[in-house]
Structures are given as C-alpha cells and as structure tokens.
Amino acid sequence: MRRDVFQAIADPTRRAIIALIAVQAMTPNALSEHFDSTRQSISKHLRILTECGLVKQEHQGREIHYQLELDKIKEIDQWIAQFRKIWEDRYNQLDDLLLTIQQKKEL
Amino acid sequence: MKNNLLFEFLTDKEKNTLTIKREFLAGRQLVWDAHTKSELLDRWFAPSPLTTKTKSMNFSAGGHWIYAMVEPNGIEYWGRLDYVTIYPIDSYTALDAFCNNEGEINPDLPRANWEVTFSDLGSNALVQTVVTYQSLSDLEKVIQMGMQEGMTSTLERLDDLLLTLNQ
Numbered sequence: 651m652r653r654d655v656f657q658a659i660a661d662p663t664r665r666a667i668i669a670l671i672a673v674q675a676m677t678p679n680a681l682s683e684h685f686d687s688t689r690q691s692i693s694k695h696l697r698i699l700t701e702c703g704l705v706k707q708e709h710q711g712r713e714i715h716y717q718l719e720l721d722k723i724k725e726i727d728q729w730i731a732q733f734r735k736i737w738e739d740r741y742n743q744l745d746d747l748l749l750t751i752q753q754k755k756e757l
Numbered sequence: 758m759k760n761n762l763l764f765e766f767l768t769d770k771e772k773n774t775l776t777i778k779r780e781f782l783a784g785r786q787l788v789w790d791a792h793t794k795s796e797l798l799d800r801w802f803a804p805s806p807l808t809t810k811t812k813s814m815n816f817s818a819g820g821h822w823i824y825a826m827v828e829p830n831g832i833e834y835w836g837r838l839d840y841v842t843i844y845p846i847d848s849y850t851a852l853d854a855f856c857n858n859e860g861e862i863n864p865d866l867p868r869a870n871w872e873v874t875f876s877d878l879g880s881n882a883l884v885q886t887v888v889t890y891q892s893l894s895d896l897e898k899v900i901q902m903g904m905q906e907g908m909t910s911t912l913e914r915l916d917d918l919l920l921t922l923n924q
Contacts, residue, residue, distance in 0.1 A: 659770060733775065734766040739804040741764070741779050744791055747801045748783040751791075 658702040663687065664695050668704065668718065675708060675717035763883070773895070775888045780881050788882040789846035789875055795822060803827070807834075812860065818843050823860040837862060838871070848874045867895035 659665055663685065670676060670684060682692040696716055699705040703722045708715045763780035781788050791797045795814035803809040803826040810833070812823040820840050825833040837856040843849045850873070855866040862868075872887040 662771070665771070730768050730775075736804050737766060737777050737779075738764065740802060741781075743801040743805065744788075745762070745781065747791060747797065748781055748787060751787060751797075752783060 658699055658704050661695070661698075663691075664699055667692070667695055667699065667716075668723075671705060671716055672718050675715040677713050677715055681716070762881075763878070773890045773892055775886075777886045777888075778883065780878050780883050782881055784880065785846050785875050785877055785882040788884060792873065792875075792884070793845075793849070795824070798822070798824070812858070816840060816843070821860070823856065825858070833858065835860075846875055848872070867891060867898050869895070 659668065666685070667681060670681060678689060678693050678696060681696070682689045685692060696705065700707065700716075704719055705716045706719055708717055762782065763778065765776070765778040767776040767778075768774070769776070791801065793816050795811040795816075798814075799809045799811055801809075802824070806829050807826045810825045810827055812825065812835075814820075814822045814824075816822070818840055822838045822840075823835070824837075825835050827833050835856045835858050837854045837860055839852045839854070841850045841852060851871045852868055853871060854862040854868045856862045867890060870889045872889075874885045874887075876883045876885075
C-alpha cells in the first residue's frame with residue numbers, strides 16, 4: 651500500500667503525535683499517556699508515520715524512541731509553496747491586464 | 758511592477774483549505790469582470806507560459822466555464838468550473854474539476870470548492886479565494902497533477918528569471 655505524507659497528516663491523532671515528538675523523541679508508552687486511545691492504536695499510527703517517512707525510530711537500550719524527520723515536514727511545505735507560486739504568477743498577470751484595460755479607458 | 762499590493766496565502770491543514778487574499782489596483786467592478794468574463798479570464802488565468810482558451814462560458818448559477826490551459830507546444834489541460842451561487846459584484850461560489858475537451862468531468866480526480874469574495878480596500882479591490890478540498894491527499898493529487906502538467910518547470914523558469922532580474 652502506498653503511503654504518502656498527506657495521508658499521514660490527514661488524521662488528528664497523527665497530527666497530535668507529530669506535535670508531541672517535535673518537542674522531544676518519545677517512546678510509544680510515553681506517547682499513549684497523552685491520548686485516550688490504546689497503546690495498540692498509537693503503535694498503528696506510529697507505524698503509518700514511519701512508513702511515510704515522517705518519523706524515525708531510535709533504539710536506546712531496550713526502548714524505542716520515535717523522533718521527527720524534519721526534512722519530510724519541509725517537503726510538505728514545498729508542495730504548498732508551489733501552489734502559492736501558481737497564484738502569485740496568475741495574479742501578477744491580472745495586474746498587467748487591469749493596467750492595460752484602465753490605460754485604454756483613459757485614452 | 759512592484760506596488761506592495763497585499764498578498765496572503767494561508768493553508769489550514771486541519772480544514773483542508775487554501776486561502777488566497779490579493780489586492781488589485783483597480784475598482785471592484787473591473788476586478789469582478791476579470792474573474793467572470795471569459796474573454797478577460799483568457800488573458801490571465803493560466804500561469805505563463807501556459808495560455809488560457811475558453812470552450813464555453815455560462816456565468817450563472819448552475820452554469821459552467823469550460824477552458825483549457827495550453828502549453829506553448831500545444832498540449833492542452835482541460836478544466837471546468839461549475840458555478841453554484843453568484844452575488845454580483847460581492848461573491849461567487851463554484852466547484853472545480855478536471856475534464857476532457859468535451860467538458861466531461863474526470864471522476865478520478867479531486868474537486869475543490871471555491872468561495873471567491875470581492876471587497877473594497879480604499880479605491881482598490883480585495884479578492885479572497887478560499888479553496889476547500891475534501892482531504893489533504895486530494896490537495897496532494899492536484900499538486901502532483903500540476904507537476905505533471907509542467908507547471909513545476911514553469912515555476913522553475915520563473916525562479917531563474919527572478920534570480921536574473923535580482924542580480
């Protein structure tokens with residue numbers, strides 16, 4: 651099954667997990683204390699986040715800590731930045747058109 | 758042209774919306790016309806070097822605009838905007854879609870709701886467009902389409918141009 655970052659952040663629990671581990675790496679147990687959901691449910695969310703490359707595992711002794719992949723988060727912003735540029739470009743053209751029309755009216 | 762005109766681009770990842778606010782150096786009526794008359798839309802809607810070509814336009818509630826964005830090499834990408842509500846010269850809402858050259862909607866690609874509002878900002882006009890997707894993965898699909906349609910390379914060329922101009 652294909653995983654993508656947008657699928658990852660579409661879920662509110664996963665967004666909350668991202669917000670928590672953005673501050674510091676955490677174990678699944680520590681994470682589940684912040685939610686009403688079961689430990690299994692948190693593990694499932696962590697698996698999806700890992701498959702999307704948004705979080706990575708770090709083994710410390712017997713414990714696994716999850717931490718954020720900052721580069722992947724930046725990728726999301728880059729997608730959005732491309733959309734922004736399409737609108738900027740489009741509107742700059744509208745500026746030129748409005749100017750042209752107004753100048754013709756003044757003649 | 759650098760006028761320091763207001764431009765805001767906000768994303769709300771929880772509500773799956775893009776909000777674009779832009780000020781224009783013209784009155785509200787003219788800016789409304791530029792958004793709602795196909796002969797004017799044809800002159801600005803597709804980001805350069807793509808151009809806009811209208812197949813049909815019926816700007817009324819229940820009507821639609823069928824248009825293509827055309828690459829310099831002639832490749833056409835068809836889109837359709839179905840108008841839902843219209844309040845001249847204050848606002849309109851519409852549903853966008855990808856379609857074929859007959860205007861038949863492609864059901865596999867996401868549609869977004871557009872809410873476009875026009876207001877006065879002194880003697881200028883302010884346009885706010887709120888684009889709402891069903892989900893963020895819909896938004897990703899649309900952006901990937903944009904990439905396939907060569908918009909990315911378009912934007913890269915724009916980057917190059919801006920860099921040259923700034924040097």
